[in-house]
Amino acid sequence: MNSAEVLIKFKGDATDLDKTEKTVETSLGKLTKSFTVASLASKAISKGVQIFTSNLDSAIKRVDTMNNFPKVMSNLGISTEESTKAIEYLSEKLKGIPTTLDAAALSVQRFTSKNGDVKKSADLFLAVNNAILAGGAAPEIQASALEQLSQAYAKGKPDMMEWRSIQTAMPAQLKQVAKAMGYADTATLGAAVRAQGGEKEFARMMDTMMRMNTEGVAGFKSFDEQARNATGGVQTSITNMKTAFVRGIGDIISQIDKSLEPFGGLSGVITKVGQVGEKAFKKLGKILAIVVTKLVEFGKWVVKNKQWIIPLIGAIATFVATFKTIQTVIAIINGVKAAMIALNATLMANPITLIVAGIVAVIAGLVLLYNKC
Numbered sequence: 001m002n003s004a005e006v007l008i009k010f011k012g013d014a015t016d017l018d019k020t021e022k023t024v025e026t027s028l029g030k031l032t033k034s035f036t037v038a039s040l041a042s043k044a045i046s047k048g049v050q051i052f053t054s055n056l057d058s059a060i061k062r063v064d065t066m067n068n069f070p071k072v073m074s075n076l077g078i079s080t081e082e083s084t085k086a087i088e089y090l091s092e093k094l095k096g097i098p099t100t101l102d103a104a105a106l107s108v109q110r111f112t113s114k115n116g117d118v119k120k121s122a123d124l125f126l127a128v129n130n131a132i133l134a135g136g137a138a139p140e141i142q143a144s145a146l147e148q149l150s151q152a153y154a155k156g157k158p159d160m161m162e163w164r165s166i167q168t169a170m171p172a173q174l175k176q177v178a179k180a181m182g183y184a185d186t187a188t189l190g191a192a193v194r195a196q197g198g199e200k201e202f203a204r205m206m207d208t209m210m211r212m213n214t215e216g217v218a219g220f221k222s223f224d225e226q227a228r229n230a231t232g233g234v235q236t237s238i239t240n241m242k243t244a245f246v247r248g249i250g251d252i253i254s255q256i257d258k259s260l261e262p263f264g265g266l267s268g269v270i271t272k273v274g275q276v277g278e279k280a281f282k283k284l285g286k287i288l289a290i291v292v293t294k295l296v297e298f299g300k301w302v303v304k305n306k307q308w309i310i311p312l313i314g315a316i317a318t319f320v321a322t323f324k325t326i327q328t329v330i331a332i333i334n335g336v337k338a339a340m341i342a343l344n345a346t347l348m349a350n351p352i353t354l355i356v357a358g359i360v361a362v363i364a365g366l367v368l369l370y371n372k373c
Helices: 003-012 014-054 056-074 080-093 101-115 118-135 139-155 160-169 171-180 186-194 199-214 223-230 234-259 265-304 306-348 351-372
Strands: none
Touching: 056 080, 056 101, 080 101, 080 118, 101 118, 101 139, 118 139, 118 171, 118 199, 118 223, 139 160, 139 199, 160 171, 160 186, 171 186, 171 199, 186 199, 199 223, 265 306
């Protein structure tokens, strides 16, 4: 169908025009949707990459903690099998809790250095951590309380400053512990654990906290449930989401690490890449040193011979400028030449021009004849 047929058809029948308009509208709508979907997909991919890169450091720390924990614990006489079970147990129990695995591992190492039991240390950390989280204090107060309690456990009993820090972070939970142990209040419990020979009572307090973490006593929920209820806000949910991303990315890194075991694992490959890169940069450094040396020598040569090099450079610049001018003139001449040729062709193609030319030729002949005769 040619353009004439289309025009006639549209002119004679408006139905086809309406159909065509609807078809165009539909096509444009589909095209717009396609662009919208593509844009959304692009943004989703970009956001995914951003999430991956922003959590990569934390994921690497998590993988290193999982891999290094058994090695560190072996220095305390703990078998690799026990350590691996303990770190995996911690990883599972911390899901939904805004506590990083590396922070948990560090505390468990400190507890184990005191009691020599990595499984008990893991349970002890979870109990203490959940009780502190359930207290709902500010993050810096919670971190300080965990540190003070860890120090007290290492020594065997807390001093006044350590006890105040613990009480500030989890007053309600400490009161529950005191009640479960048969004390009237936290002040009485504090006096008992700080007294001379209070190590035994402090150890009983820690055992009570471990039991309360899973069972709860005196009509109260377990510390684990209290912690999850107390940290159920939006901010904690965001932290838990980030922790979930870190776990997922960490699993990817772990799988890659396992697949690269024949080559020394991921760390071995990275080390080898670093060694190759170091050698390459050393060679590049040597090459650059040679290049810089030659450039310095060339600069000295230029300075030494500047008397004739500078005039030569000026002459070359003048020649280049002149050459460009010559090229411009040649272009103008060629343009004039082409115009004249075109003008001649136009004149010769006109019959009147030919008649005029003939008359001019006759007059020129008569003048010549007169001059000669």
